Amino acid sequence: MDHNKLLGEFLRARREVTTPAQAGLVDGGPRRTPGLRREEVAMMAHVSTDYYIRLEQGRERHPSERVLGALARVFDLTPEATAHMHALAHPLLRPARAPARRLSSDLRKLIDSWPDTPALICDGLMNVMAANRLADALYSGFEERDNLLRMIFLDPVARDFYPEWGKSARSKVAHLRLAAGVLLDDHRLTELVGELSVKSADFRRLWARHDVSSKVGEVKRMNHQEVGELELTCEIFSVNSVEGLQLITLMAQPGSASEQALKLLGSLAAPARSSRVPS
Incomplete structure (x- = not known):
């Protein structure tokens, strides 16, 4: 770059x-x-x-x-x-930003305490640092769940999972462009953009637009293999204790069919297992 x-x-x-x-x-x-x-x-x-x-x-x-x-x-x-x-x-x-440190046990405990709300902790490159049990169940159809960009552009199930795939893909690329403004010297950004550019023509096209946007308050439609269609509001919060980390929650409207579907998904999910990312 x-x-x-x-x-x-x-x-x-x-x-x-x-x-x-x-x-x-x-x-x-x-x-x-x-x-x-x-x-x-x-x-x-x-x-x-x-x-x-x-x-x-x-x-x-x-x-x-x-x-x-x-x-x-x-x-x-x-x-x-x-x-x-x-x-x-x-x-x-531009302020230099060091790679995000590893998560504290308190932050892990926080997202694990929300049994009815899928929650993820991601860094600026959308690497998944931790996910609670319901988030794991929500994305269970994906083969790899280490990075939200790799998931949507490289995993074949993404286009079925996201009925509005184009909207979701544009949003994630625009969010990465926003993060890239303070991560330009991070070799991980160069490697991620290079990998996605080689493997996905759609990513190359969207990256070339230079759209810049956050994803706060975005409504996402999803089609889960076990519980069917979901409509969830994505909210993103900065983790002040660790620069560069973000807490992502996916919430259903109270009393909606999506709320019932999340409850069903929670009942079907296996017991919580230890996080994929070591502490």
């Missing part, structure tokens, strides 16, 4: 997915390439076309705050995507 080109790659990807209508321009009809033209972006950002081209090509890597703010407005970036762009533009200001 060439850090010197990441800002340019991000800008080019955002330009190609931003339509003239989204940018407030009159659509002049079909275009040879998708999205905005470079000269249109330059005009709206109040910079020269040559300067903007240098940004995309990675020959200009130190845009001012004014230029970054203008580009964020042109591409209608979310606050998360804007912060990600700033991190790419100013890598020396």
Whole structure:
């Protein structure tokens, strides 16, 4: 991963997915390439076309705050995507993040105390550090359950498990892009992106879009092999005691069919076993 080109790659990807209508321009009809033209972006950002081209090509890597703010407005970036762009533009200001430490026994006990709520502890690369019994049962159809990205892109059962596979896949890739803003120097990120890029054309396509987003409050539909369809709300919480770790919960609406399905799944699940990740 060439850090010197990441800002340019991000800008080019955002330009190609931003339509003239989204940018407030009159659509002049079909275009040879998708999205905005470079000269249109330059005009709206109040910079020269040559300067903007240098940004995309990675020959200009130190845009001012004014230029970054203008580009964020042109591409209608979310606050998360804007912060990600700033991190790419100013890598020396990006705080170094060490790999997440191993989990405390108290954190394991916390998620194990929730018999009716699937819960996972993941790091920024979506490696599964721990899962409670109901989460293990929920994902029992997957052959490997060490990383949420490998599961959705490399395991054949994923497309049956996620009825809205495309939505779930886009969400996970956008979440990884968000995490990558502070993990660019982590060799594990390079290895994971390389592996997924080689093995999955869908991942390559979505990674190239440079979408950036968190997954807070996302409703997920799942199709479990034993209890059928589930509709669960995914909530993500930062673990303040260990930088980089996140607690993921999947909750059903009270009184819903999904809540009953989770209870049935809990009754079918084998007794709790020791975590796959050693403490």
